[in-house]
Amino acid sequence: MEFAELIKTPRADNVVLHRPFYLAVEGTLCLTGHHLIFSSRRQDNAEELWLLHSNIDSIEKRFVGSLGTIIIKCKDLRIIQLDIPGMEECLNIASSIEALSTLDSVTLMYPFFYRPMFEVAEDGWRSFLPDQEFELLSSVTDEWRLSCINKEFSVCPSYPPVVIVPKSIDDEALRKVAMFRHGSRFPVLSYYHKKNGMVMMRSSQPLTGTNGRRCKEDEKLVNATLRPGKRGYIIDTRSLNVAQQARAKGGGFEQEVYYPQWRRIHKCIERFNILQESLIKLVEACNDQSHNMDRWLSKLEASNWLTHIKEILTAACLAAQCIDREGASVLVHGTEGTDSTLQVTSLAQIILDPRCRTIRGFESLVVREWLQAGHPFQQRCAQSAYSNSKQKWEAPVFLLFLDCVWQILRQFPCSFEFNEHFLVMLFEHAYASQFGTFLGNNENERSKLKLPQKTMSLWSWVNRPEELGKFKNPLFEANSLVIWPSVAPQSLQLWEGVFLRWNRPSKFLDEAQEEMINIIKYNRELQAKVNALRRQLAELETDDRMQENL
Amino acid sequence: VENVRLLDRVSSRKAALGTLYLTATHVIFVENVSETRKETWVLHSQISSIEKQATTATGCPLLIRCKNFQVIQLIIPQERDCHDVYISLIRLARPVKYEELYCFSFNPKLDKEEREQGWKLVDLNEEYNRMGIPNNYWQISDVNRDYGVCDSYPTEVYVPKSATAHIIVGSSKFRSRRRFPALSYYCKDNNASICRSSQPLSGFSARCLEDEQMLQAIRKANPGSDFIYVVDTRPKLNAMANRAAGKGYENEDNYSNIKFQFIGIENIHVMRNSLQKMLEVCELKSPSMSDFLWGLENSGWLKHIKAIMDAGIFIAKAVAEEGVSVLVHCSDGWDRTAQVCSVASLLLDPYYRTMKGFMVLIEKDWVSFGHKFNHRYGNLDGDPKEISPVIDQFIECVWQLMEQFPCAFEFNERFLIHIQHHIYSCQFGNFLCNSQKERRELKIQERTYSLWDHLWKNRADYLNPLYRSEHSQTQGTLHPQMAPCNFLYKFWSGMYNRFEKGLHPRQSVTDYLMAVKEETQQLEEELEVLGERLANLQKLQLNGNKVNSKQQDRSKQLGLSASSNSIANTPQEYSNDLKSFPSRSPSQGDEEDSALILTQDNLKSSDPDLSVNSDQESGVEDLSCRSPSAGGCLPSEDSGKDSDEAVCLAV
Numbered sequence A: 001m002e003f004a005e006l007i008k009t010p011r012a013d014n015v016v017l018h019r020p021f022y023l024a025v026e027g028t029l030c031l032t033g034h035h036l037i038f039s040s041r042r043q044d045n046a047e048e049l050w051l052l053h054s055n056i057d058s059i060e061k062r063f064v065g066s067l068g069t070i071i072i073k074c075k076d077l078r079i080i081q082l083d084i085p086g087m088e089e090c091l092n093i094a095s096s097i098e099a100l101s102t103l104d105s106v107t108l109m110y111p112f113f114y115r116p117m118f119e120v121a122e123d124g125w126r127s128f129l130p131d132q133e134f135e136l137l138s139s140v141t142d143e144w145r146l147s148c149i150n151k152e153f154s155v156c157p158s159y160p161p162v163v164i165v166p167k168s169i170d171d172e173a174l175r176k177v178a179m180f181r182h183g184s185r186f187p188v189l190s191y192y193h194k195k196n197g198m199v200m201m202r203s204s205q206p207l208t209g210t211n212g213r214r215c216k217e218d219e220k221l222v223n224a225t226l227r228p229g230k231r232g233y234i235i236d237t238r239s240l241n242v243a244q245q246a247r248a249k250g251g252g253f254e255q256e257v258y259y260p261q262w263r264r265i266h267k268c269i270e271r272f273n274i275l276q277e278s279l280i281k282l283v284e285a286c287n288d289q290s291h292n293m294d295r296w297l298s299k300l301e302a303s304n305w306l307t308h309i310k311e312i313l314t315a316a317c318l319a320a321q322c323i324d325r326e327g328a329s330v331l332v333h334g335t336e337g338t339d340s341t342l343q344v345t346s347l348a349q350i351i352l353d354p355r356c357r358t359i360r361g362f363e364s365l366v367v368r369e370w371l372q373a374g375h376p377f378q379q380r381c382a383q384s385a386y387s388n389s390k391q392k393w394e395a396p397v398f399l400l401f402l403d404c405v406w407q408i409l410r411q412f413p414c415s416f417e418f419n420e421h422f423l424v425m426l427f428e429h430a431y432a433s434q435f436g437t438f439l440g441n442n443e444n445e446r447s448k449l450k451l452p453q454k455t456m457s458l459w460s461w462v463n464r465p466e467e468l469g470k471f472k473n474p475l476f477e478a479n480s481l482v483i484w485p486s487v488a489p490q491s492l493q494l495w496e497g498v499f500l501r502w503n504r505p506s507k508f509l510d511e512a513q514e515e516m517i518n519i520i521k522y523n524r525e526l527q528a529k530v531n532a533l534r535r536q537l538a539e540l541e542t543d544d545r546m547q548e549n550l
Numbered sequence B: 001v002e003n004v005r006l007l008d009r010v011s012s013r014k015a016a017l018g019t020l021y022l023t024a025t026h027v028i029f030v031e032n033v034s035e036t037r038k039e040t041w042v043l044h045s046q047i048s049s050i051e052k053q054a055t056t057a058t059g060c061p062l063l064i065r066c067k068n069f070q071v072i073q074l075i076i077p078q079e080r081d082c083h084d085v086y087i088s089l090i091r092l093a094r095p096v097k098y099e100e101l102y103c104f105s106f107n108p109k110l111d112k113e114e115r116e117q118g119w120k121l122v123d124l125n126e127e128y129n130r131m132g133i134p135n136n137y138w139q140i141s142d143v144n145r146d147y148g149v150c151d152s153y154p155t156e157v158y159v160p161k162s163a164t165a166h167i168i169v170g171s172s173k174f175r176s177r178r179r180f181p182a183l184s185y186y187c188k189d190n191n192a193s194i195c196r197s198s199q200p201l202s203g204f205s206a207r208c209l210e211d212e213q214m215l216q217a218i219r220k221a222n223p224g225s226d227f228i229y230v231v232d233t234r235p236k237l238n239a240m241a242n243r244a245a246g247k248g249y250e251n252e253d254n255y256s257n258i259k260f261q262f263i264g265i266e267n268i269h270v271m272r273n274s275l276q277k278m279l280e281v282c283e284l285k286s287p288s289m290s291d292f293l294w295g296l297e298n299s300g301w302l303k304h305i306k307a308i309m310d311a312g313i314f315i316a317k318a319v320a321e322e323g324v325s326v327l328v329h330c331s332d333g334w335d336r337t338a339q340v341c342s343v344a345s346l347l348l349d350p351y352y353r354t355m356k357g358f359m360v361l362i363e364k365d366w367v368s369f370g371h372k373f374n375h376r377y378g379n380l381d382g383d384p385k386e387i388s389p390v391i392d393q394f395i396e397c398v399w400q401l402m403e404q405f406p407c408a409f410e411f412n413e414r415f416l417i418h419i420q421h422h423i424y425s426c427q428f429g430n431f432l433c434n435s436q437k438e439r440r441e442l443k444i445q446e447r448t449y450s451l452w453d454h455l456w457k458n459r460a461d462y463l464n465p466l467y468r469s470e471h472s473q474t475q476g477t478l479h480p481q482m483a484p485c486n487f488l489y490k491f492w493s494g495m496y497n498r499f500e501k502g503l504h505p506r507q508s509v510t511d512y513l514m515a516v517k518e519e520t521q522q523l524e525e526e527l528e529v530l531g532e533r534l535a536n537l538q539k540l541q542l543n544g545n546k547v548n549s550k551q552q553d554r555s556k557q558l559g560l561s562a563s564s565n566s567i568a569n570t571p572q573e574y575s576n577d578l579k580s581f582p583s584r585s586p587s588q589g590d591e592e593d594s595a596l597i598l599t600q601d602n603l604k605s606s607d608p609d610l611s612v613n614s615d616q617e618s619g620v621e622d623l624s625c626r627s628p629s630a631g632g633c634l635p636s637e638d639s640g641k642d643s644d645e646a647v648c649l650a651v
Helices: A002-006 A087-100 A130-138 A171-180 A216-223 A240-248 A272-286 A293-303 A305-324 A340-352 A359-372 A397-411 A420-431 A443-448 A458-462 A465-471 A507-549 B079-093 B112-120 B124-131 B165-173 B209-220 B236-244 B268-283 B289-299 B301-322 B336-348 B355-368 B373-377 B390-404 B413-425 B436-442 B451-457 B509-543 B554-563 B590-602 B608-617 B619-630
Strands: A011-018 A025-031 A035-040 A048-052 A056-064 A067-074 A079-085 A144-147 A163-166 A188-193 A198-202 A232-236 A262-266 A329-333 B004-007 B015-022 B026-031 B039-043 B047-052 B060-066 B071-076 B138-141 B157-160 B182-186 B193-197 B228-232 B258-262 B326-329
Touching (some): A002 A087, A011 A035, A056 A087, A198 A340, A272 A293, A293 A305, A293 B289, A305 A397, A305 B289, A359 A397, A359 A443, A397 A420, A420 A465, A458 A465, A507 B509, B015 B071, B015 B079, B071 B079, B182 B336, B193 B336, B209 B228, B268 B301, B268 B390, B289 B301, B301 B326, B301 B390, B326 B336, B355 B413, B373 B413, B413 B451
Parallel strands (some): A232 A329
Antiparallel strands (some): A035 A048, B004 B071, B015 B026, B026 B039, B047 B060, B182 B193
């Protein structure tokens, strides 16, 4: 057994666990193949801590005499400290944790071993299929078709097997367009705005290169989404400068001459390592226990995290505005079309489409616009804010998206069916999970790993009524309108629920949440009672009348 | 003046055309659009500065900045008119006599008796009784009955029983402006107290036996502790500089059993500049995140708020946890001392976190102890160097605490904002003048009305739906964290950008929950009625009689919660590039626009559901109190519509 080899000391007694805002607890530490388990042996209420090895971002060890201390920093930003008596035990445990938390092979990850303790009512792997989505679409328009061109992932490795494209474009043309787009990510439908029939598409950059290559099929495809006489917007998530530089590497952007009906707008959303550094700096600021206000604000500012939030939200609002207010169709892309592009298209849908603000609809959005659209979760979420090994693929792209959703949720607290915990839960599972949903970088890899057969879907678990209750927003009242968030700096705030989650006592805020739930629950109960009484009364009265008539 | 344009601060391209009126008390702008005739009312006393800017082709711009953080930008077509308005406003905004202030002409149509009742709502003797005073250790002293000892103190002060008139008078001579140590808060449970005074006139070596005896008496009034803390809320450097002027701070060697502590809160001049800097940041046109955060940090505002809070936390801890009495002072003991004592009291005693208790707290620590409202808030034309947002900072401390302890306060954010508004409005007599003595001389209570009564009558507007008196957060002392990463001090856009509604959350959780609670109450009543009717019916049915039934309209009640849930549904300016398509298809935007109007109704100072009550009670009162803020809810930034100034995108 491979794991056993890595675990030299499976168990240590008299270990002391330290966490902020909790008293230190003494107990037993156990290591298993996938978990670090700490359980206090106190009789009254045995406390247990289960930590997935894959949740561990980095560990540090310190020694004072023979007492070893391990500080564990997690991807969910929590920091815990374990005091372990005995130098050897401590070293063994530390090296085991290190090895187990950095396993190379995906198939060794916990989701492949996890056996759920609950009965699966609905298989989450089959909850959100493209066919269902297309069915919804075809009930309102017949201008689009489902193409199976990517069935074997042969055209575009990062696209799902089926995609929605304009009806007038055949697969042959799509193949040509794929050659003209970075990573073969040809333009596909992202969102159809029922109100005015405008659409949002996404793709990667066109491969114009320095000599201004063009592709007639690409132009045709892009234009096929326009109504006669109408124009559209191309939102390039890079600055003009960056887009121009991309030409030297074979990339580029759509030139006016070839796309005369389109107007291009450049927005500047940062990428990869800049975002990762921003996260690292922000978390560092949030863990600074000093009492100095100036230092806190300047660190917050220097992290640029909120600047990124503002940029992403602004671009998304712009896309939504083009569609809803200008009555124009929109094409969004950056370079690869797997990161900032998806942030923009998914946030724009939250603004425009009330369905995306429900739990089910939001899950579907995450599946469509992130998982199926090929956001490389495994690469991006391999490490979080505490990691020292800087590989270049990590970036908190999805976390930024969730943060933006939280910002909108904060501004429209009654318009979302889910609450903050739901978003925090998605953040946790994107980085470390017992479920297979966020494994792999695209549908191609997921299908090769046979995830639907071998692992449990996060949605199978979340959508059980027992779990859903925790994630419901008590204030929710369906709101069919477009919601326009404010992107002014005064309106954007640090997401305390994630970044200060482990640093502040949450008791008072949790209590407030509980109060809200109780107020609304009581109201609903009364409503039910009143309705029941009314019915009873009405029945009695009709009885009465009938008696009288007799 | 006609054909004046009122500019929108958020979206500069949108302006409302209307007529400007100047009355004796208000500036009124009425929009020309016939169906709405939206009015913007600004009290002259709210005006903090007027700026006439260079004339442009469109007219002469006039910028009016208000003390409640409203900024109004007008463009007046004729320069001469603009100049006239400017001159008139300068005069009107700077009254020289108290009699010119609005409260002397404001008449909410209450009779004499009601007015007197209103003034009796907050009674400080009652408050000291509530604390358990007089008792074996503390008594009321009449030493200041004709303001003979200290003219900025109230006539009735509470002092240790062992402090004789001789000691008090002696001590007062050794303190700046003769503000001797007097009781601010007493903790029944452990006899620890908070006393306040001004700085001692110690210079480099002076002593005063009576003052030393006074502090000794304070210590003795708390038998559980063998020392007291003396907290000087100034930065040490400032306090030392004061020694050269014959003032200064207590020397631990001269006083037996004191522990001396500096807590560096900056003086009124630093605070004034800090606010100024922060407001400049708030006024920036489309600032970047960095501009904003950098500006916020650079203003130092949140640092100062934290300093005040930290001082309050220190004192609350000394009293509640160590059981040690504290004497607090700064220089004169009427600014920082008031802030710190009231924050500490608020942390210590849940009563001050109720609506009534909060009024009492302001009355006790601010009004009665001679906080110089007139000077600090510039009610009468005076020295601009005396102006400083001292109580604003206290109010913000309360808000920061509300954010951290959402169930701990009986009142909501609106309550704080309205108090802040009325501190400057001079609509009620409470905050006039600089001391109780001046107020008595002016016969304020006979000639003006009390704000507390007004707020109390409308208290339904100011309730925090999450407050329950039996909830654990409403019990005992609050223990806030100290580090910024634990206790996140936030920028209060609800206050400093309160007139830019576009920046705020579009749905108010408070209003929503209040509507739900109100509906719940109706349901409870209906349940009772239905229950009775059912019982009756069953009884009558036996007799074969028929009951006359009046079915209540259920949908009306459901509408309640739905209406509170409306949204200002217009996009901001997300891009400067988006001006290239001039036409906007007419089919769209209908729903949004109607939602917008709905919201503006909702954003009036009081909830529409609730304001009905006040309308019936007193029409005039409602008009005058609603207008300042109701008029302010204009920014409806709808950039989607804008198509003038079209700048084509350069690629």
